[in-house]
Amino acid sequence: MAMLENGPVATLLLVDDEENILNSLRRVLRHEPYRLLLATSGEAALDVFEQQPVDLVISDARMPGMDGASLLATIQRRRPECLRILLTGYADIGTTVKAINEGQIYRYISKPWEDDELRLIIRQALAFQNSERERERLEQLTRQQNAALQELNSTLEERIQSRTAELEETADMLDLAYAELRRSYVTATEVFANLVNQRLSKDRQTNTQVVALIKGYAEHYGLDERTSNDLAMAAALYNLGKLTWDDRLLAMPSDVLYKEDRARYREYPQLGESLLMALEPVQNASSLIRHHQERWDGNGFPDKLEGEAIPFGSRLLKLAVDFIELQRGMILERRLNRDEALLLQKKFAGRLYDPELCTRFMEVCTTLAPDLALADASILILDTRRVEPGMVLARNLHAENGMLLLNEGKALTQPLINKLIAFESSEGARYTLFVRKPDATAQVGILK
Template identity: 35%
Template sequence: MSELQATGTPTELAATAPAASLDAADAAPAAVPTLLLVDDEPGVISSLKRLLRPMKYEVLSANSGAEALALLESASVDVIISDMRMPNMDGAEFLSRSRTVTPDAIRILLTGYSEVDAVVRAVNEGHVYHYLHKPWDDQDLLLTIQRALEQLALQRKAERLTALLQEQNEKLSSFNMELEREVHARTEEIRQTVMFLEGAQQDLKSNFLTMVKVCANMVEMRCGLPGHSARIGETARQLGAALGLSDYACNELLMAGLLHGIGKLFLPDALLKTPVAKLQPQEAKLYQLHPLHGQMALTPVSQLSGVQTMIRHQYERYDGRGTPDGLIGGLIPLGARVLALARDAEDLRIGVIAPQKMNDAQIISTVRAQSGIRYDPAIAEKYIELLTKHAELTPEGVPDRVDASHLKEGMKLADDLRTSRGTLLMTKGKVLSADQVAQIRRYEIHEGEPFVILVERAADARKAEAA
């Protein structure tokens, strides 16, 4: 039988659950325990009474099971101590039948013989708490009775608490119904507020990313590399996704790619126009400071703390021979390891690192050769896998290219919109208004060259909205 341990009191409800009610349940008056002794031998009954006399128990006795059952009809008994071997009705049968009269009494069996089956029957049918062999040990018997009474007290306390808790639950149920009505009345207001805040948060995120792209656009215009940072950012984001990074981490990689070269704004023009491989030692040292300049420039923007770390460590090498801190292997922040490969791959493609531009096969060969030296082997392998599969993309998800004259209100840009010189006009994901469509057409006329305008296919746009 399990024991209930009272470890505290339920929370008081105003005007519904006074704390004194639980105290009253715990402080039930302690009555004198009543014991019933059942044995067909009067000598045994007398011995037990002598043993129990100093204990201040009320002791009843019966010389048979039938007599004991009759006594139980009119007396309240706490503990029943019964002999096993009695004529007409043995102890197992008596204890079993006594449960219908006084189900909560604790039952103790005395047996003078070792018939296992009989004892098992008594335990199973009579729900015997304990059994002792005759002749019994006085101290053992007294201790057994004491523990039985303690268990009974706990059991009755549990019953009182259960009844009290049931009453409290009914009051709580009434209270909760009233509270539910009040909550229901406010739910719609809260839902509308949440929707407004989510929309405002999404606008802030979108505007923040737009400002990041504007900063990247300034660097690209200064370096004469239109779309360069955007391609690095997108490569880093895709590589992060392929590595199983979270959406948040992938967005940080995108922004790190966009802003990786913001520190170049502090460098002389001559350095920016020279391939890295052609720089003199002093020029190379000056060039390698741009990540630190970039980190410092972004320090006031707390939302970009992770991006700052990636930018600072983008020139660390996997073998520990990089700058600025000479970190090695896994000590280099993961984002910086991804950014380094995405940056170098794009730089190799357009001739920033070496005078000659490289195709996909040459880039793969270079990345594979530098795996474990400059680049994290796992990231290098994942990049090679992505680049190899790039040509295998299916038409699904490929955006439509449209002329400015065919743009319509409501179309959604599938990529950043830039001028022929690489100047950023509008960012990916922008849903065009009628005024913006007209503005794009005016810009195109002013530039004198058609824009490359990519918009989401109608089916893809519907899928995105449904998601």
């Protein structure tokens, strides 16, 4: 038995019953980086094999006792990863076949061998063995990693589901909070609009009626809450830009304005937008205000938008504003009644107004009572002495001076009704309330 000294990279077991053959093999491999183990019989080779780690066995086919095929078959059963090469003569065909079938040998080499060929075969065998070992190592690593990933995935899915549920719950809460905040902004906007109206004469305080019209349209056609809120805020503040005007300009119908006055009039939509731009919750509403004097034919202001390039909310707001202002004498020198205003708007559909939207708007106006309440069977029109506790306001309630008293959705209680009656007496007024019965309110809540 012998060993090479310069850092062997593989251990080879050479088996032959003839010493001169073993010496020849050792001579051929003396400059190769292998650790060489020698045995002169099959039995001796098995003893060495059990005591030493062996990477490759080269065995002669014909040996007394255990022949090479039997030896290699035994090694294959005990340690199949150890490579096996058979040295055979031309007359050993039977042994070779046995070695191939039972020992599953890597190669067989005929005697006499070519030294270079023998060295090349051994290198190739060891390279194949190393690649197989690396493949098995990577497969094992992959199996371990897959197992770890499966375990991680199973717990990760649970964590993701739990976290997703938490995020969904948080998102729902934020949505509700944001929706409530937007509704609060709508109410605050209407209160602010009523304060602004104190700058205007009573016959020029149009915001309340425009808001009621817009809400009536939104309810009739089932607009989503966000759009409805934006429209309501735009309706409440559409004339904000007029507050810079003097009393003379405020009192003049828009169609008789001339030169500088007309130029100032055409600036009020963008001025209203600029006053609201710093308030994030009314950004959409401010854009609707900017464009509510655009015309369907493109001859409006301030940007001469045409057709559907005009935002939907601005087209609707123009219809509502003109409908109210025509009846207040704010556009033409004479005041039109309700029917005259509708006929005039119908006449200018396709020029001033979106024709399809104009048709829908007039349909809503014809289903509204003169005081702009929807002709809805679930809404009752009552005075303060006929309302009952538990009823809910279907429309905002304003005082005679235009101040908002109670906002839509407010549930009436007996103390609140008593206060309204007392306030009526002190103001010398009579309030008309638009309310829903408690059962109708419950149904609306369910539908929402």
